[in-house]
Amino acid sequence: MKNMVIMPNSVTGYHWTGPSLTTDQKNVPVAAGLPKIFWCKQMTYPDDLPQISVVFIFVNEALSVILRSVHSVVNHTPSHLLKEIILVDDNSDNVELKFNLDQYVNKRYPGLVKIVRNNKREGLIRARIQGWKAATSPVVGFFDAHVEFNIGWVEPALTRIKEDRKRIILPAIDNIKYNTFEVQQYANAAHGYNWGLWCMYIIPPQDWLDKGDESAPIRTPAMIGCSFVVDREYFGEIGLLDPGMEVYGGENIELGMRVWQCGGSMEVLPCSRVAHIERTKKPYNNDIDYYAKRNALRAAEVWMDDFKSHVYMAWNIPMANPGVDFGDVSERIALRQRLQCRSFKWYLENVYPEMRIYNNTVTYGEVRNSKASGYCLDQGAEEDDKAILYPCHGMSSQLVRYSSEGVLQLGPLGSTAFLPDSKCLVDDGKGRTPTLKKCEDVLRPAQRFWDFTQNGPIISRDTGRCLEVEMSKDANFGLRLVVQRCSGQKWMIRNWIKHGRH
Numbered sequence: 001m002k003n004m005v006i007m008p009n010s011v012t013g014y015h016w017t018g019p020s021l022t023t024d025q026k027n028v029p030v031a032a033g034l035p036k037i038f039w040c041k042q043m044t045y046p047d048d049l050p051q052i053s054v055v056f057i058f059v060n061e062a063l064s065v066i067l068r069s070v071h072s073v074v075n076h077t078p079s080h081l082l083k084e085i086i087l088v089d090d091n092s093d094n095v096e097l098k099f100n101l102d103q104y105v106n107k108r109y110p111g112l113v114k115i116v117r118n119n120k121r122e123g124l125i126r127a128r129i130q131g132w133k134a135a136t137s138p139v140v141g142f143f144d145a146h147v148e149f150n151i152g153w154v155e156p157a158l159t160r161i162k163e164d165r166k167r168i169i170l171p172a173i174d175n176i177k178y179n180t181f182e183v184q185q186y187a188n189a190a191h192g193y194n195w196g197l198w199c200m201y202i203i204p205p206q207d208w209l210d211k212g213d214e215s216a217p218i219r220t221p222a223m224i225g226c227s228f229v230v231d232r233e234y235f236g237e238i239g240l241l242d243p244g245m246e247v248y249g250g251e252n253i254e255l256g257m258r259v260w261q262c263g264g265s266m267e268v269l270p271c272s273r274v275a276h277i278e279r280t281k282k283p284y285n286n287d288i289d290y291y292a293k294r295n296a297l298r299a300a301e302v303w304m305d306d307f308k309s310h311v312y313m314a315w316n317i318p319m320a321n322p323g324v325d326f327g328d329v330s331e332r333i334a335l336r337q338r339l340q341c342r343s344f345k346w347y348l349e350n351v352y353p354e355m356r357i358y359n360n361t362v363t364y365g366e367v368r369n370s371k372a373s374g375y376c377l378d379q380g381a382e383e384d385d386k387a388i389l390y391p392c393h394g395m396s397s398q399l400v401r402y403s404s405e406g407v408l409q410l411g412p413l414g415s416t417a418f419l420p421d422s423k424c425l426v427d428d429g430k431g432r433t434p435t436l437k438k439c440e441d442v443l444r445p446a447q448r449f450w451d452f453t454q455n456g457p458i459i460s461r462d463t464g465r466c467l468e469v470e471m472s473k474d475a476n477f478g479l480r481l482v483v484q485r486c487s488g489q490k491w492m493i494r495n496w497i498k499h500g501r502h
């Protein structure tokens with residue numbers, strides 16, 4: 001795993017910054033003979049490619065940035081292939097995006113640009129659908145309105161779709177630095193996600209790496225979302241994006257699950273490159289986490305079968321009464337039935353085998369002790385490997401997972417093989433302090449097994465000692481977590497999982 005391009009999950013946004021190609025890809029095998037930059041240049045494409053409609057969506061974007069995207073697509077797309085550009089204004093209140101924008105594009109590119117105005121904010125998901133409705137070419141490309149297109153970006157994408165209309169094509173994404181507008185080339189990556197359905201760049205599949213051909217399409221389980229190209233009618237047939245999703249997030253993962261489960265595919269095309277400004281702050285909402293969670297639950301309920309429990313677990317919320325209204329998913333379930341799509345298990349095995357599966361979970365969530373009301377078990381500072389008690393807040397540092405084997409894990413789910421998993425609570429029999437260790441590093445496996453029943457003690461199977469709370473003046477909040485001779489303290493955990501068949 002030397003050529004990692006995995007970016008950590010974050011709650012601030014979903015396009016992670018990645019290392020540049022030159023430093024990051026030293027270890028990636030390069031096809032013998034030619035430097036890889038020539039591979040894409042040497043490809044040839046059919047003459048009779050279908051035309052594309054390019055859709056940009058925006059809300060309160062800078063006018064100059066939108067125009068930059070428009071100029072770039074005009075300048076770097078052969079004119080006979082670019083049928084139209086569709087600008088979807090998702091109800092911006094910025095005045096320069098009204099008359100000034102209209103006037104500029106109509107003068108500069110007469111007849112080429114259509115502008116669609118939403119008279120209320122629809123969110124990025126329905127804004128993209130509006131763009132699709134206005135499009136008339138056989139192929140449609142969807143982009144954020146702060147991108148630049150590299151030379152030759154469209155031909156490989158159209159070729160792959162012409163060969164097979166069920167392919168969703170993702171141009172490889174590079175970064176435009178938001179403060180200098182310098183383009184930074186990223187390592188070639190697939191697009192994955194964690195169980196919270198936040199996306200991240202992941203290492204391409206092993207067979208792609210083994211091939212050593214940097215121009216070959218990269219199978220990808222999902223998409224980052226700021227750039228994708230699809231056959232217009234096929235996109236309609238498989239149900240566009242989920243129009244019940246609001247504002248931001250989740251739609252990019254849902255489309256990945258859906259296209260694979262319903263007989264299509266998704267791939268990153270390294271020879272088709274689009275650069276995107278990674279912003280540090282959204283100019284529209286500051287609560288996109290809430291919408292990402294809500295939209296993730298829709299995807300989970302429709303596509304993930306029994307694995308949906310993993311999404312609830314990742315967000316550390318109960319499955320019954322999660323406190324989030326994700327709306328009505330019945331039409332999306334009907335769509336899945338109509339298209340006769342495969343199971344999520346099939347998708348995991350065939351498309352996203354790097355996902356870590358937590359089917360042995362019996363309970364999860366916040367864990368409280370009757371002696372310390374308002375306090376929860378917490379993984380504490382990541383470096384110091386000590387579980388602590390901390391005021392309950394329900395975030396993932398207080399996610400406790402108890403498995404049918406008796407393992408107690410604290411902290412956010414590792415989710416994929418690309419990231420370390422949450423640590424195991426251990427009674428090593430030495431002092432009175434329980435520790436957190438990488439589960440595979442525990443020398444005597446018995447040290448990580450506990451008996452835990454609801455409203456009962458937590459007992460180490462190895463030492464017979466109990467996990468308990470001790471009042472102590474010199475501990476944080478006056479509470480210390482210890483392992484000691486059982487005195488009858490009781491613990492409560494929030495959520496129980498009932499698993500059906502898989």
Ligand code: UDP
Nearest residue numbers: 014015057058059090123124127144145247
């Ligand atoms: N967007 C929109 N309506 C919304 C939210 C976002 O049209 O309610 C657009 C936004 O202008 C951008 C795209 O959706 O073109 C993706 O959003 P953003 O670039 O903020 O997400 P990021 O790329 O930072 O994850």
Ligand code: MN
Nearest residue numbers: 144226276277
């Ligand atoms: Mn963006």
